[in-house]
Amino acid sequence: MIDENKKPPVSGDEPAAKTLNRRNFLERASAALAMVGAVPALASAQQTRELNGDNHKGHNESQPGPDNKTLDQSEPDSVWPPGTDAGGQPPFKYPFSFAHKRIEAGGWTRQVTVRDLPISKKMAGVEMRLISGGIRELHWHVGAEWAYMTAGKARITAVDQHGRGFVEDVSEGDLWLFPGGVPHSIQGLDPDGCQFILVFDDGNFNEFETFLLTDWMHHTPKEVLAKNFNVPASTFENVPKRELFIFPRDLPRPLEEEKKEAYAGSGAVPNSFAFFTGQMKPTKETAGGSVKIVDRTNFPATNIAAAIVSVKPGGLRELHWHPNEDEWQYYVKGDARMTVFSAGGHARTMDFHPSDVGYVERSMPHYIENIGDSELLFLEVFPTPDYQDISLAEWLAHTPSRLVDQHIATGEDFVRRISKKEAVITPE
Numbered sequence: 342m343i344d345e346n347k348k349p350p351v352s353g354d355e356p357a358a359k360t361l362n363r364r365n366f367l368e369r370a371s372a373a374l375a376m377v378g379a380v381p382a383l384a385s386a387q388q389t390r391e392l393n394g395d396n397h398k399g400h401n402e403s404q405p406g407p408d409n410k411t412l413d414q415s416e417p418d419s420v421w422p423p424g425t426d427a428g429g430q431p432p433f434k435y436p437f438s439f440a441h442k443r444i445e446a447g448g449w450t451r452q453v454t455v456r457d458l459p460i461s462k463k464m465a466g467v468e469m470r471l472i473s474g475g476i477r478e479l480h481w482h483v484g485a486e487w488a489y490m491t492a493g494k495a496r497i498t499a500v501d502q503h504g505r506g507f508v509e510d511v512s513e514g515d516l517w518l519f520p521g522g523v524p525h526s527i528q529g530l531d532p533d534g535c536q537f538i539l540v541f542d543d544g545n546f547n548e549f550e551t552f553l554l555t556d557w558m559h560h561t562p563k564e565v566l567a568k569n570f571n572v573p574a575s576t577f578e579n580v581p582k583r584e585l586f587i588f589p590r591d592l593p594r595p596l597e598e599e600k601k602e603a604y605a606g607s608g609a610v611p612n613s614f615a616f617f618t619g620q621m622k623p624t625k626e627t628a629g630g631s632v633k634i635v636d637r638t639n640f641p642a643t644n645i646a647a648a649i650v651s652v653k654p655g656g657l658r659e660l661h662w663h664p665n666e667d668e669w670q671y672y673v674k675g676d677a678r679m680t681v682f683s684a685g686g687h688a689r690t691m692d693f694h695p696s697d698v699g700y701v702e703r704s705m706p707h708y709i710e711n712i713g714d715s716e717l718l719f720l721e722v723f724p725t726p727d728y729q730d731i732s733l734a735e736w737l738a739h740t741p742s743r744l745v746d747q748h749i750a751t752g753e754d755f756v757r758r759i760s761k762k763e764a765v766i767t768p769e
């Protein structure tokens with residue numbers, strides 16, 4: 342497999358690593374699947390391509406007018422949709438690369454909300470980078486905030502409704518959850534700060550309009566602040582006149598020292614707002630990859646459920662849907678394609694790359710296929726405490742084989758051989 346991946350691309354003179362040309366993708370996927378000894382997912386993909394013709398040289402397929410070669414190369418399933426795609430489907434992808442980036446001295450941030458991606462009504466996402474020492478100002482917001490660290494290290498703090506404190510350090514792969522209305526902060530640590538993705542259970546969320554400590558203090562009369570804390574009004578002379586938002590400062594003190602100070606008098610929050618994913622075994626591991634499901638059952642503080650999915654080259658997050666809630670996706674590593682099917686015979690396939698957002702409405706069936714030659718890592722996030730899905734295989738395996746065969750004419754043997762336990766990622 343390693344040798345196969347080092348082969349130059351079959352056609353054209355594009356750089357090998359980023360080329361998603363179908364022909365070399367198929368070769369790589371074949372090699373990857375041959376290694377794990379599973380064929381069904383590839384067989385169907387190949388059929389689709391043969392029906393369509395793989396070279397797209399037909400006169401009816403030519404494009405004598407303008408074309409955006411840069412984007413077309415990264416979106417092969419939009420340029421040449423599989424023959425199984427049909428009808429319209431609202432776009433279910435928005436790349437963070439398209440989002441406005443707000444750059445401050447301590448780092449930067451950008452967001453993808455319902456204003457950018459109209460079907461993402463129930464969730465929004467924010468990417469943020471904090472340099473070493475960079476602080477995301479003490480603040481809160483109405484909705485809950487779920488986060489996944491994509492690089493580096495951070496110190497996070499919060500205070501709950503009983504005045505109990507929370508101070509913790511998190512690293513790449515760790516999560517946190519701040520309930521709605523709970524004030525919190527994030528600070529990048531040595532040696533190079535951090536980057537993370539935030540997900541909010543409100544599609545209309547706006548990171549640029551949160552309740553900020555400096556903003557509130559500045560908009561409260563100084564004599565009221567003086568009365569509130571029983572100190573002279575001059576104490577507040579240096580409160581900034583503009584929000585700090587993201588700003589650089591010295592690094593925090595040792596973790597234990599800051600915990601001790603914050604927990605004095607009221608103690609720590611009973612259920613940690615941090616979740617250390619590295620300490621968790623995969624919920625399910627197959628030849629095709631692995632998944633960690635983090636929801637209320639193993640992370641009691643959360644009201645947002647998530648699956649962290651790793652798919653090997655050629656592997657497939659199997660055909661499934663979520664009966665209870667919409668799914669917000671974030672692609673961390675690798676290249677994928679997803680087809681979403683909707684009632685009325687509509688189906689559309691789109692391609693996904695690192696830092697792209699995907700969105701699948703409740704109960705809409707879909708799959709995610711690794712079409713690259715390296716690990717695909719992506720997040721499925723749901724605005725509910727409980728993770729739920731139903732897979733196509735599960736459905737068929739637990740329905741009388743006679744009845745299934747009467748629909749799809751596969752023979753009953755095929756139905757009886759489907760695993761009685763959900764695979765999640767194929768090949769099993």
Ligand code: MN
Binds near residue numbers: 480481482486525
């Ligand atoms: Mn926040």
Ligand code: MN
Binds near residue numbers: 663
């Ligand atoms: Mn899903």
